[in-house]
Amino acid sequence: MKKTTVTFLAACLLLVSSVKAQSVQDGINHLNAGRAESAVSLLKKMLEVNPNNADASYWLGQSYLEIDEIASSRVKSAKELYQKALQNNSNHPLLIIGMGHVDLLENRTTEARQKFESALEMTKTKKGFDPEMLLAVGRANVDAKSGDFKYAIEKLNMATDKGKNPDIWVQLGRAQRKEGKGEGGGDAFKNFNKALEIDANYGPAYLQLAKIFESQKNWSFVLKYLTDAVTRDPKFSVGYYELFYYKFLRQNYTGAEEELVKYIESKKPDTDISDEYLYAQLCWARKDFNCAITKGESIIAALGDLTKPKVYRLMADAALQNGDFQKARKYSDLFFAKKNPDDPKNLNDYEIKASVLGKLNVSSQEVYDAYIEGTIVDTTLDAKLDFLKKGATYFKDVKDRDYEAKMIQKVIAMRTEPIINDYFDLTIAHYFKPDYDKAREVALVMIEKFPAEIYGYEWAYNSAVAIATDTTRKVKQDSIGFPSANKLYEFTLRDTVKFKKQYLNSVRFLAAYYINAAKDRDKSLEFFRKWLAVDPANATTIQSYIDQIEKMPASKPSSEKAAAPKPGSKRP
Numbered sequence: 001m002k003k004t005t006v007t008f009l010a011a012c013l014l015l016v017s018s019v020k021a022q023s024v025q026d027g028i029n030h031l032n033a034g035r036a037e038s039a040v041s042l043l044k045k046m047l048e049v050n051p052n053n054a055d056a057s058y059w060l061g062q063s064y065l066e067i068d069e070i071a072s073s074r075v076k077s078a079k080e081l082y083q084k085a086l087q088n089n090s091n092h093p094l095l096i097i098g099m100g101h102v103d104l105l106e107n108r109t110t111e112a113r114q115k116f117e118s119a120l121e122m123t124k125t126k127k128g129f130d131p132e133m134l135l136a137v138g139r140a141n142v143d144a145k146s147g148d149f150k151y152a153i154e155k156l157n158m159a160t161d162k163g164k165n166p167d168i169w170v171q172l173g174r175a176q177r178k179e180g181k182g183e184g185g186g187d188a189f190k191n192f193n194k195a196l197e198i199d200a201n202y203g204p205a206y207l208q209l210a211k212i213f214e215s216q217k218n219w220s221f222v223l224k225y226l227t228d229a230v231t232r233d234p235k236f237s238v239g240y241y242e243l244f245y246y247k248f249l250r251q252n253y254t255g256a257e258e259e260l261v262k263y264i265e266s267k268k269p270d271t272d273i274s275d276e277y278l279y280a281q282l283c284w285a286r287k288d289f290n291c292a293i294t295k296g297e298s299i300i301a302a303l304g305d306l307t308k309p310k311v312y313r314l315m316a317d318a319a320l321q322n323g324d325f326q327k328a329r330k331y332s333d334l335f336f337a338k339k340n341p342d343d344p345k346n347l348n349d350y351e352i353k354a355s356v357l358g359k360l361n362v363s364s365q366e367v368y369d370a371y372i373e374g375t376i377v378d379t380t381l382d383a384k385l386d387f388l389k390k391g392a393t394y395f396k397d398v399k400d401r402d403y404e405a406k407m408i409q410k411v412i413a414m415r416t417e418p419i420i421n422d423y424f425d426l427t428i429a430h431y432f433k434p435d436y437d438k439a440r441e442v443a444l445v446m447i448e449k450f451p452a453e454i455y456g457y458e459w460a461y462n463s464a465v466a467i468a469t470d471t472t473r474k475v476k477q478d479s480i481g482f483p484s485a486n487k488l489y490e491f492t493l494r495d496t497v498k499f500k501k502q503y504l505n506s507v508r509f510l511a512a513y514y515i516n517a518a519k520d521r522d523k524s525l526e527f528f529r530k531w532l533a534v535d536p537a538n539a540t541t542i543q544s545y546i547d548q549i550e551k552m553p554a555s556k557p558s559s560e561k562a563a564a565p566k567p568g569s570k571r572p
Helices: 002-021 024-032 036-049 054-067 071-088 093-105 109-122 131-143 149-160 166-179 187-198 203-215 219-232 237-248 253-267 273-285 289-306 309-321 325-338 347-359 364-374 381-397 401-414 420-431 436-449 455-468 481-492 500-516 521-534 536-550
Strands: none
Touching: 024 036, 024 054, 036 054, 054 071, 054 093, 071 093, 093 109, 093 131, 109 131, 131 149, 131 166, 149 166, 166 187, 166 203, 187 203, 203 219, 203 237, 219 237, 237 253, 237 273, 253 273, 273 289, 273 309, 289 309, 309 325, 309 347, 325 347, 347 364, 347 381, 364 381, 364 401, 381 401, 381 420, 401 420, 420 436, 420 455, 436 455, 455 481, 455 500, 481 500, 500 521, 521 536
C-alpha cells in the first residue's frame, strides 16, 4: 500500500513538472500552427493540475472551435467548457469574451456585444484597455459569420498601439478583408506584413498573405508565401496542409504526397487515423478507387461512430466510380445519416446520391427526389439550375421522357427570367415521348415568349403535323395542321435562305394541303412552284405534280386525279 502511494505521488509530481515545463502559450502556438489536437491535449493536462486556470480554459475553448468539423458540435463543446469555467471564475474577462464568441456563433449578437463590452470595462485602466482582451474580442468577431467586422477593426486598432502580439495585426487584416477592404495590396496586406516585422517566423501571417493572392488567382505568390511559411517555421503544420491541397488541386499528386508526409511529420506526436483520409483523397484522385475504399474502411474500423461524414462521402463516390453501386449506396446513406443537419449542404453530396440511385434498380421518382433535394442547398441559382439540368439529362439518357419533362419544368419554375432553351428542351421531351399535344402546347408558349425566334414556330408545326396525320385521332387539317404550317411559312419569309429547311417544310405542307384538303387549285400551284424553286434536286417529281394539277379545272380541281403528296408526307 505504501509503495503504491509513493508511486502515485511520484506520478503526480511528474505530471505537474511536465505541465509546468509547458505553458498556455505553447498551447496557443500549437493552435496557430494548425495542431489543434496538440493544443487540446496540452491544455487539458494543465486544467487537470489547475482546474481554475482561466487562460487555459479560454484557449481550450478556442481549440475546440477549430478541432471539430461539425459546426454544432464544436460550438457545443466550447460552450459547455466556458459555462463550467465561469462557475468558478465568473468575473474573468477572457472567459466572458469566450462566451461572447459562442453567442456570436449562435447568432446572439446583442448578448455577445454586451459580454464584450463588459469584459473590456473590467480590464480598463488609466492607460486604456488590455490589448490581449481587445485581441480576443476582435478574433471572436472575425471568426463568426455574424461578427461585426467594423467593431473588430475598431478594437484591434486600439490594440495595435500597445500590443506586441503579431496576431493583433493578423486579425486586423482578416477583419479588413472580411469587411471588403484592402484585398489587393491594401490595408490587409500592410498589416500582415506588420505582423512579420514583429515576428519574421510567424506562420499565420504568411498564410493570410497567401490567401490574399489566392483571391486574386495569383498562384505564383500563393505558392511563394506558403513556402515561406514552412521555411520560416518548419513546425507550421497548416502550411504543409495548404501546400498539400495546393498541389493536389493542380493534379501534382507526387508533390501533394510529399507535402502530406511533411504535414504528418510536423504534427507528431499529434498524428492519428484521421490523417488516412488525406491519403484516401490521393488514392481517389489517382483513380485508385480500391485504395481509397481500403483507406476509408481502415478509418471506419478505427473510429467507428466517430468517423467523420466526409469519409463516407468519399467512399460513396469511390465505390460509384468503381462500379460497386450497392456499396456506393451504403456509404451514401451513411453519409446522410451521419451528417449534422445544421451543417452547410453541399450540392456535390446530392449529385453523388442521385448518381448512385440512377445506377440501381430504383424508381424514377426516387432518383427525381434526390435531385429535388439538392435544390435546398444554399448555393447560387446557376449551380442549382445546372444540377437540375444534369437530372434532366439523366432521364433523357434512360429514355424516361416523363421525368425529363418534370425536371425541366422545375428548371423553368426556378428561373427568374425565361430562357428559350428550357422551353425547347421541354418541347423535345414531350415530342419524343411521344406526347404531341403537350409538345405543341409548350411550343405555342415558346412562340408567345420568344416571337422573334423560329423554334416555337418550327416545333408547333412539327407537333401539329404529327397530330394531324395520326389516323386514329381524325383531327382535321384545317383546325391544327394548316394554322401551324402557315405561321411557320410566314416566319420563314423573313429570311428564306437562313430558314431554308423550315421554309421548305412549310411550303410542301401547304402545297399538299391546298390541293387535298382545301380544294384550292391555284393556291396549291402557287406553293408547288415555291417548293420547286428551293428544291431542284426533286424537280422532276415536283414538276409532275404541277403538270397534273394544271390539267385540273380551275373552278373545281379533282383531288382524285392529282397524285399530290399528303400533308405531312416525307419529301420524295
